[in-house]
Amino acid sequence: MNNFQELGIENQFIQALTENNIITPTEIQQKAIPFLLATGTDFIGQAQTGTGKTAAYGLPILQHVNPDLKQIQALVISPTRELAQQIAKQLFKFTKYADKKIFTEAVYGGEKIDVQIGKLRRPTHIVVSTPGRLIDLLERNAINLENVKTVVLDEADEMLSMGFKADVDKILGYTNSKKCNTWLFSATMPGALKEIIEQFLAEDAFKVEISKEHIVNQAIAHQYLIADIKDKVNVLSRFLTQQEDRRGIIFCRTKAGAQTLEKQLKAKNISAEAIHGDLGQRDRDRVMRLFKSKRLQILIATDISARGIDVDNLAYVLHYQLPDQLEYYTHRSGRTARAGKQGFSIAFVAPSELSKINDIERELKISFEKVDAI
Structure with a gap:
């Protein structure tokens, strides 16, 4: 019934x-x-x-x-x-x-x-x-x-x-x-x-x-790894290489951060496209068509630009920059583990940001697992 x-x-x-x-x-x-x-x-x-x-x-x-x-x-x-x-x-x-x-x-x-x-x-x-x-x-x-x-x-x-x-x-x-x-x-x-x-x-x-x-999807595994700012892109590129053909979204806090990260990954021959407030509608539609059709595996997004994105079978959500607002963590992580499937949400944090992980755990009643940098 x-x-x-x-x-x-x-x-x-x-x-x-x-x-x-x-x-x-x-x-x-x-x-x-x-x-x-x-x-x-x-x-x-x-x-x-x-x-x-x-x-x-x-x-x-x-x-x-x-x-x-x-x-x-x-x-x-x-x-x-x-x-x-x-x-x-x-x-x-x-x-x-x-x-x-x-x-x-x-x-x-x-x-x-x-x-x-x-x-x-x-x-x-x-x-x-x-x-x-x-x-x-x-x-x-x-x-x-x-x-x-x-x-x-x-x-x-x-x-x-x-x-x-x-x-x-x-x-x-x-x-x-x-x-x-x-x-x-x-x-x-x-x-x-x-x-x-x-x-x-x-x-x-x-x-x-x-x-x-009551709002955090129980099928999501929450993880974090500590990465110094100067080494963050290298750690990320190794992580993405390990993901092979699995698809995911990388979140940045600002459109400048999303634009910079896209250039940095492309310089390392990693195919990723960013959507943000400065992107024209035609280019945004092109990127989303690529991502939804699985011709693009990695999407970089800001919190606002990601509103309304509904894509099935995402293996992971990656927080390259933690969000300003606590609610955005839920918005972001909820992009994975849809329709009863499993997924994981991983945050890349500097040592000075560990208190933010504790805040998220306390407010959202979830537990993070620390993983070693790849």
Whole structure:
């Protein structure tokens, strides 16, 4: 039996969930889905990336949609193009066996707006959009949100850290005037986000907070090795050579760090490509196509640029530079050990950074194994 039935999910979605091995609800799904199905009023869900938030809000949205009404009924806002694409793809998978077709369209910067306007002229029930592109469409009167009943902000803290607060304010000002329900999902609650909640969400908005100790994938082995900064690249190149044909992501804290590391590895004849904020959309798409098609084994990424990347069968995640924020460790390491498979997360740390490993262990309730430099 699929346990999502106990939460009130209809049979028309259960077969697709089972087919995608989504059987047992996560904590955020258990707490959010019954409420969002029953009432659907304003909601705040604080949970990390990788905890199943898309299904937590996506399944109630799909169940609320009236397929016979050929108009946009729900709006999902995400910080990046890749995450918008991933959300739309997952919603499409959920509707594989639906009684009637439910159409989702993703719109985002980096693609010609005229092409997306043309797509929106087709019957569309759910729109997934980045903030800037939605503002563009609204200013052109190219999108009709008159029948939207629910607006979701996914990864809301990331939208603010990427400079989208003014756009989010404008979008919520518009949707609130239409009396839409607002569902907000975020890993953290910075001050600017609390301001948005106070301004745009009801005082009695239902809130769910998932504690950090429940979010780390138990199939991930956490390791660290000590490497002096001057020898770090050499240790990394030996590590990557040992991995042979196994694929993984290397995380850097800054785009400058990612760019430098890409050049250093290529100088050692190691094929690696980096994605970061300075990379144009066409080049970013090229790199991601190579990585997803397994023609590229090693991807270098920053924390923000990696949002929305969904690649199966990654053997490892490597933290070449530890993240600034503790939550990002979970975001990063969650890229491996997906769909019940094993994986490992390894941090390259200088002797002065050992206290950060202790902080991660304490806060996330995980244990690191020290490994010797290769």
